[in-house]
Structure formats: C-alpha cells, structure tokens
Amino acid sequence: MADFSFTRRRAILLLSLTSVILITMDLRGSSVINFARSTFGVVFRPIESATKVVTRPVGNAWNGITHYNDVVKENHRLNDLVAYSEGSTISAIASVREAQELLSLNGLPTLAGIASCTAQVVGQSPSNFTQTVEINRGSECGLKVGMPVLNAAGMIGKITDVYNKRSVVMLLTDPGYSLAVKVVNIPAPTTTTTVAPGTPVGDTTTTTSTTTTTTLPRVTTTTGIPGFVPGVTIATSSTSTFAPLPGEVTVPTGDVGPNQPGKSTSSEITVPPGLDVPLRETGALEGRGISRTPIVRFVENQPRFGAVRIGSPIISAGGATSLAPPDIVIGSVSRVVNRTGTLGPILEVTLAANLKNLNFVRILLYQPSSERVVAP
Amino acid sequence: MIDQVLLFAENRYTRLVLVGLLVLSLQTTVFNDMRPFGVCLQVMVLLAASAGLARGSDVGAIAGFIIGLLYDMVLTTPMGLCAAVFATVGYLAGVGQSLVYAPTWWSRMLLGSVASAIGMILLPIASTITGATGILNAHVLFVALIVGLFNAVLSVPAERLCRWALTEPAAAR
Numbered sequence: 001m002a003d004f005s006f007t008r009r010r011a012i013l014l015l016s017l018t019s020v021i022l023i024t025m026d027l028r029g030s031s032v033i034n035f036a037r038s039t040f041g042v043v044f045r046p047i048e049s050a051t052k053v054v055t056r057p058v059g060n061a062w063n064g065i066t067h068y069n070d071v072v073k074e075n076h077r078l079n080d081l082v083a084y085s086e087g088s089t090i091s092a093i094a095s096v097r098e099a100q101e102l103l104s105l106n107g108l109p110t111l112a113g114i115a116s117c118t119a120q121v122v123g124q125s126p127s128n129f130t131q132t133v134e135i136n137r138g139s140e141c142g143l144k145v146g147m148p149v150l151n152a153a154g155m156i157g158k159i160t161d162v163y164n165k166r167s168v169v170m171l172l173t174d175p176g177y178s179l180a181v182k183v184v185n186i187p188a189p190t191t192t193t194t195v196a197p198g199t200p201v202g203d204t205t206t207t208t209s210t211t212t213t214t215t216l217p218r219v220t221t222t223t224g225i226p227g228f229v230p231g232v233t234i235a236t237s238s239t240s241t242f243a244p245l246p247g248e249v250t251v252p253t254g255d256v257g258p259n260q261p262g263k264s265t266s267s268e269i270t271v272p273p274g275l276d277v278p279l280r281e282t283g284a285l286e287g288r289g290i291s292r293t294p295i296v297r298f299v300e301n302q303p304r305f306g307a308v309r310i311g312s313p314i315i316s317a318g319g320a321t322s323l324a325p326p327d328i329v330i331g332s333v334s335r336v337v338n339r340t341g342t343l344g345p346i347l348e349v350t351l352a353a354n355l356k357n358l359n360f361v362r363i364l365l366y367q368p369s370s371e372r373v374v375a376p
Numbered sequence: 377m378i379d380q381v382l383l384f385a386e387n388r389y390t391r392l393v394l395v396g397l398l399v400l401s402l403q404t405t406v407f408n409d410m411r412p413f414g415v416c417l418q419v420m421v422l423l424a425a426s427a428g429l430a431r432g433s434d435v436g437a438i439a440g441f442i443i444g445l446l447y448d449m450v451l452t453t454p455m456g457l458c459a460a461v462f463a464t465v466g467y468l469a470g471v472g473q474s475l476v477y478a479p480t481w482w483s484r485m486l487l488g489s490v491a492s493a494i495g496m497i498l499l500p501i502a503s504t505i506t507g508a509t510g511i512l513n514a515h516v517l518f519v520a521l522i523v524g525l526f527n528a529v530l531s532v533p534a535e536r537l538c539r540w541a542l543t544e545p546a547a548a549r
C-alpha cells in the first residue's frame with residue numbers, strides 16, 4: 001500500500017512538473033514547442049482532412065436542421081443588400097481612388113501601396129475561450145506574426161502563429177486582442193440660422209435643418225475686430241450678433257456653403273479649408289470574447305471632439321508601433337457608455353466584418369517601422 | 377527489435393494516443409461545426425473523464441494528461457495547460473467513480489458530465505493563471521452546463537471506448 005501511494009504520488013508530481021515545464025517553455029517562446037506543434041500539424045492534417053470528408057454529411061445535416069431559417073433570412077437580407085449596394089459601389093470606388101491619389105500626391109502612405117497575400121479560412125478554434133481561425137497560408141507567403149488580416153468588409157484580426165503552410169489568426173473579438181484605433185466623430189447636423197423679419201429685439205427664432213424650432217436668448221458680445229463676433233464661426237452681417245448652440249456650426253443663408261475654400265462669400269472672415277472635416281480621437285480597441293462586442297477605451301473627454309455619436313466609424317490609427325497601417329475600417333460605434341470625471345467614454349463597436357462567416361481573407365504584409373529590419 | 381516495436385504497439389497508452397487522434401479529428405471538424413447554443417462541444421475532455429471512469433484515478437490522470445497534450449497541439453493556449461486540466465479531470469472522475477458503491481450506467485453518465493463541467497471551469501481558471509485576460513466570466517458557467525449536458529449523452533460510448541483502449545495487453549489477448 002505504501003509503495004502504491006508512493007507511486008501514485010510520484011506520478012502526479014511528475015505530471016504536474018511536466019505541465020509546468022511545458023507551460024513555462026511555451027510562454028517563453030521556446031522553439032522546441034513551436035517545432036513540436038508544427039510537426040504535429042503536418043502529421044495531423046491528413047487525419048483531420050479525411051475526417052472532415054467523412055463527417056461532412058453529419059455537419060451538413062446538423063446545419064440544415066438548426067440553421068435553415070437563418071440561412072433563408074440571410075439570403076433575403078443579402079439580396080436586398082446587393083441591390084442597395086450596386087449603385088453606390090461605383091462611386092465609392094471612384095472616391096477611394098481619388099483619396100489614394102491624393103494621399104500618394106502628398107507622400108502619405110496608402111493601403112494600396114502595401115503588398116498582401118490572399119488566404120482561405122480552413123478552420124476555427126475548437127475552444128470556447130479563444131477566438132482564432134486557421135488560414136491556409138504561412139511563412140511561405142511571407143506572413144509574420146502580428147500582420148493585420150482583413151476581408152472585404154474590414155479588419156478581422158491579426159496573425160498570432162505562423163507555420164510553413166498555415167497560420168493562426170486571432171480575431172478582433174478575442175479577449176487578448178488590442179489595437180490603436182481612431183474614432184471619427186460624425187459632425188453634428190448643420191444648422192441654418194435665419195433671422196425672421198420683424199422679430200422682437202429680445203429673442204430670436206432659429207430654424208434648424210431638422211425643422212426644430214428653438215428660441216435663443218440674445219447674446220451681447222464685444223470685440224475689437226471689425227466684423228468679427230466671438231462664438232460665431234461663419235456669419236453674415238445679418239446674423240452675426242447671435243451665438244450658435246454649443247457644438248453647432250452656423251452657415252450663411254442662401255446657396256453659399258460653409259466649407260468652400262476659395263469661394264468668395266460676403267463674410268469678413270476667411271473660412272479655413274476643411275472646416276467640417278470629421279474630428280478624430282484615438283483610443284484602444286479591445287476584444288471581450290465571442291458573446292460580447294469589442295470596446296474602445298482611452299478616448300479622451302475633449303470638448304472640441306464633443307460627444308461621440310452612434311454610428312461613428314472606427315478605423316485603425318496606424319503609427320510607428322502599431323501592428324496595422326492607418327485607415328483600415330474596423331466598424332462603427334454601437335453604444336456609448338459615458339463615465340464621470342475626466343474618464344473618457346467607453347465605446348461599444350459593431351464590427352464591419354462578419355466574423356461568423358469568414359472565407360477568403362487578405363493579409364497585409366505590413367510591419368510597423370519600429371519592427372522593420374534595416375538592410376545594412 | 378520487432379518484439380520491442382510490437383510491445384510498444386500493444387501498449388495501452390499507444391492505443392490511447394491513436395484513439396485520441398481520432399477523437400481530436402472529430403473535435404476539430406464535426407464537433408467544431410456543431411455549436412448548440414453557441415457552445416463548442418468538448419469531446420476531448422469527455423475522453424479524459426471517461427478514462428478515469430473506466431480505469432480509475434491513476435490511469436485517468438495519465439490518460440487525461442496525454443489527451444490534453446494532444447489537444448494542446450492544435451490550440452493556441454500554452455502547451456501543457458490542457459494537459460494539466462485534463463489530468464485533473466481524469467483523476468477526479470476516477471476518484472468519483474471509486475466513491476460510488478455499485479456504479480451503474482447512469483451514475484457513470486452523471487460523473488462524466490460533472491467531470492466535464494469541472495474541466496470547462498478549470499480551463500479558463502488555468503488560462504487566467506497563465507496570463508490570459510477577459511475569459512473568466514459568467515459565460516464560463518453556461519459553457520460548463522452545455523458541455524456537461526451533451527457529454528452526459530456521449531459518456532457511455534466514450535467510457536466503453538476508453539475501457540477498450542486502456543486494457544492491459546495481456547488481458548486484450
């Protein structure tokens with residue numbers, strides 16, 4: 001009995017020690033572990049492929065039973081979406097080309113200048129706690145750990161493991177995912193300020209483009225610059241004595257827009273080009289698991305940036321240390337959780353890409369400038 | 377030389393590795409597609425629990441370790457993490473079985489289910505200990521419940537499979 005207990009204790013101790021050693025080696029990036037995984041992959045892939053062929057009818061039957069209604073609904077929705085998108089696609093392509101030309105002319109980096117590799121998703125992680133997919137391209141295609149992966153809709157994740165002919169992609173929803181992003185705040189709806197004839201001196205009526213009528217108190221301002229009234233961004237002589245609502249941009253009446261650089265208006269103030277260019281603020285996108293949407297933290301609470309609107313686009317920020325180049329579409333703001341004090345809001349993000357139905361993906365062969373090896 | 381090869385091929389743990397590879401291929405294909413309530417079914421943890429139920433806690437721990445190691449090869453979690461967790465699952469299933477007087481098919485089913493659920497709770501805990509963040513939340517309990525329920529259904533055939541695989545070579549002959 002004593003021998004038996006000793007043997008049992010020794011076996012358990014041995015198993016525990018082996019586990020700890022293996023975990024430590026893997027966490028420290030041991031090449032032995034990587035080699036073992038890679039070799040196992042080579043041996044296991046044929047078995048897996050054969051099993052996939054054999055069990056496909058079972059999987060299809062299961063999906064037919066459980067997802068038939070969803071597929072029909074999805075088909076109807078996609079038909080509508082295709083019809084809706086066809087018209088706008090051509091103009092969108094033209095806009096993107098123009099934007100890329102402009103960026104190139106100004107010597108700014110564009111996504112078009114980054115080489116890429118197309119791959120197909122061949123499997124997803126069988127775990128409930130990590131969100132990864134496997135693709136059928138690896139180091140033979142020039143892939144490296146950290147490279148961004150996107151599909152037609154936008155970014156889906158980054159490469160975390162690279163083998164010879166396959167790679168593992170960590171999805172944006174994985175709790176371990178983090179990326180610097182920009183929040184492009186949609187400008188507030190433009191407000192047209194008009195002075196109704198015969199309005200009493202005390203109050204003024206402002207008619208907004210959303211047909212809301214508000215009564216504003218009269219504001220008395222003083223300035224030493226002729227024709228300039230503080231608080232009014234652009235003003236004609238007839239409306240310059242009334243301050244706009246906070247966050248609003250007033251425009252002159254008539255057909256002259258507020259943002260037409262180079263065009264002459266009756267205003268005494270020169271309009272700087274790009275006045276209503278959407279404001280941007282950076283933050284960090286973090287995944288929260290498959291059942292929850294990713295969030296953006298560390299968005300500064302700046303008065304100039306204003307309140308973040310639902311639907312504001314989220315794009316990658318780029319930078320010397322970021323693993324992704326700038327301006328890759330990630331998604332849009334679906335919910336804003338405001339916090340007290342100087343803490344910025346937390347933004348919940350609806351991803352542009354549908355991570356449940358991934359097939360072909362594109363890996364940008366991009367490395368941040370801080371990680372590029374400079375040739376001697 | 378041939379005798380040694382035959383002896384190795386007849387070893388019960390060699391048989392377990394072959395069975396484990398087969399089940400792993402099922403795990404990464406058909407059970408990966410079938411996700412009832414959004415939860416990926418875990419037959420590898422069931423295999424570890426069944427080994428404990430079939431051959432006791434000692435063999436269960438070693439078998440669980442081997443099965444976990446196979447699973448670690450295809451996951452992105454640190455190597456050895458599933459091995460440690462599955463070894464615990466196999467050991468606990470064996471201990472649970474030894475505590476039951478005159479075990480029946482339904483008691484084994486219950487034990488397989490509970491051991492699988494415990495494994496599904498231990499796995500995110502172990503991942504958190506090794507540095508993973510954001511996975512230890514209430515969703516873990518839901519995953520454990522679903523995995524436990526479905527593994528209860530499959531536990532009887534899985535236990536028979538493990539009983540066959542872990543038979544001593546002499547007894548098999």
